[in-house]
Amino acid sequence: MLARTVETLPEGVHWRYEPKWDGFRAIAERDGGRLRITSRSGRGLDSRFPEVAESLLAALPDATTLDGEIVRWSGEGLDFDALQRRNRASVPAARRLAEEEPAHFIAFDLLRLTEADLTQSALSHRRDRLEKLFAGIHDPRLMLGWQTTRAVVARQWFDGLAGVGVEGLMVKDARRTYVPGRRDWLKLKRRITTEAIVGGVIGRPDRPSALVLGRLDPASGQLRIAGRTADLTRAQQDGLAGLLRAAEDGHPWPTRLAPAWGTGEPVVYVRVEPELVVEVEPDPAESAGRWRHVVPYLRPRPDVRPGEVPTGLDIET
Structure with a gap:
């Protein structure tokens, strides 16, 4: 699922707002006791981020798929350069960097849960199932993405999180299904001159x-x-x-x-x-x-x- 840029924040009872994290977009799939992480382009990321893959493998039930973002939190903010270093590293070097600069997975959508396809369900239903799933996950490397129905809170995120590397806001219609490749989500990015x-x-x-x-x-x-x-x-x-x-x-x-x-x-x-x-x-x-x-x-x-x-x-x- 993709997004198109908007210049103003839409408001209404059906909109859900999320921070736009500065990381690597990733799909995580657990099947048959194996965990696969792929980028938007289809490139495998599990060998580059073994600590994230191990956490997801341990936490997710089988036949489950998440959409989310791999990020690196430096203590002061999101560190995209650390992700770039990991992306260029060999497999042994990636394992070393996983110890030195551990990454995290922020989940913001649930596409499949124990073989049940949720992509044809409304976002509100997918979010409810995702929250229930994460209620039982306590791994610090895995995080449920923030979401609010209140535009005033979204504006506070937009203004207050820029200093730590949050790029803006994602805006999603709670009634919509999940259609890969379709630009039904909206993004409001911080652009100042x-x-x-x-x-x-x-x-x-x-x-x-x-x-x-x-x-x-x-x-x-x-x-x-x-x-x-x-x-x-x-x-x-x-x-x-x-x-x-x-x-x-x-x-x-x-x-x-x-x-x-x-x-x-x-x-x-x-x-x-x-x-x-x-x-x-x-x-x-x-x-x-x-x-x-x-x-x-x-x-x-x-x-x-x-x-x-x-x-x-x-x-x-």
Whole structure:
């Protein structure tokens, strides 16, 4: 089951609200004394997260399927980088990381219970069965996902949990069945604007196809790569005409960027003088010291000096 983005929080007696956890979406299935965890793309995850698989195997009755999220709680917030490290690790390394950086499974839907197919049941019924199942589960690695019928509580989650890495809210109709691949759920993500310094461009400085964004490191004051924009429209390219110029000697960045943003090849780009500030709308999710997702670009801000831009990856400070 998938979700589509909304700009405002819907309200009504049929809506259920949940935090949007920052982790790996996963389906957990226990069958015949074996436990299988698969990603949304169908990739097996049980060997990458053996501690989660062992907990689910011990806790779930046979012929049971959960939909949920694998997360890593660092003590200060959700740590997506730890999940990425686990995902790249060999099986022996994954077992070592399971001891050092244990992950957890947050269950938010019940698709099958002791061979009974629940996908044709309403969400309200599935949730009721899920809560009863978790009433008998006491493993700290397994957690029942939060859910509320009250929009005021959902807004408190939206505002109060951003600092620990919760990406926003999931909004679900309690009357709906579960249809894999269908975008019947809704998601309200935290999107607020901020500024960044342009340190490079993909394409030409006079006609960039995308911008490589920088932020000053709060400790060293050095310009660090923070992310890259989505591909620019023709109107956005026109609006940048004359505002960017190729860098001279002394630019702090390498001539090529390491593979990132979903590609397997180094990113070829042109360094520019880090003097233009732009307004962007980043998703606050981070990975490897950068904004994890490509960043929507809004407009140039020649009225803002680079020294006035927030430092690190902070949105506002």
